[in-house]
Amino acid sequence: MAQVxxxxxxxxxxxxxxxxxxxxxxSAIGTVKQVAPYIVSKPEGFENQNDFINTVAIFSxxxxxxxxxxxxxxLEKELGRTPTFKNGPRVIDLDILFYDDQEIFExxxxxxLIIPHPRLQEREFVLxxxxxxxxxxVHPVLKKPIYRLYRELMKKKGQPSCHIL
Numbered sequence: 001m002a003q004v005x006x007x008x009x010x011x012x013x014x015x016x017x018x019x020x021x022x023x024x025x026x027s028a029i030g031t032v033k034q035v036a037p038y039i040v041s042k043p044e045g046f047e048n049q050n051d052f053i054n055t056v057a058i059f060s061x062x063x064x065x066x067x068x069x070x071x072x073x074x075l076e077k078e079l080g081r082t083p084t085f086k087n088g089p090r091v092i093d094l095d096i097l098f099y100d101d102q103e104i105f106e107x108x109x110x111x112x113l114i115i116p117h118p119r120l121q122e123r124e125f126v127l128x129x130x131x132x133x134x135x136x137x138v139h140p141v142l143k144k145p146i147y148r149l150y151r152e153l154m155k156k157k158g159q160p161s162c163h164i165l
Contacts, residue, residue: 002058005098007126009057011043011090015053016165022092023057029071030061036129036158037098038165049089053165056097056124058133065099066106069113097126116141117125121149
């Protein structure tokens with residue numbers, strides 16, 4: 001069984017319930033071990049939309065990375081996600097942040113996968129909940145613990161833009 005860290009987000013009401021449903025649906029492909037506090041954040045990119053609710057979860061699964069990604073995309077569809085546009089509103093978004101301590105780059109016809117997630121160190125809405133449940137986890141590429149990545153990001157940003165729900 002692999003230990004996977006997933007990011008979950010939603011901004012289509014009821015956003016918190018959408019995340020709760022996604023966490024329950026994950027039981028079909030593995031076991032949710034721990035869930036971070038839910039975080040409220042402003043949308044990035046396209047700002048004319050509802051605030052997001054985000055969290056991260058420690059998850060164990062027998063699926064290899066690419067089959068796991070495909071299963072997550074299926075779950076998103078089952079939970080009502082329909083394509084909109086980049087950074088647009090979504091019922092649910094499921095992203096793989098870490099897969100064990102592996103570095104993964106896979107490119108298949110309709111799927112592209114980079115693990116660790118290539119922009120997580122730039123995202124307060126990911127680092128903040130991660131810092132609650134895995135502060136000492138060392139990013140396998142950046143070689144820094146999560147708490148340090150979060151602290152460095154907050155130094156750059158100055159003011160927090162997320163808060164606990």
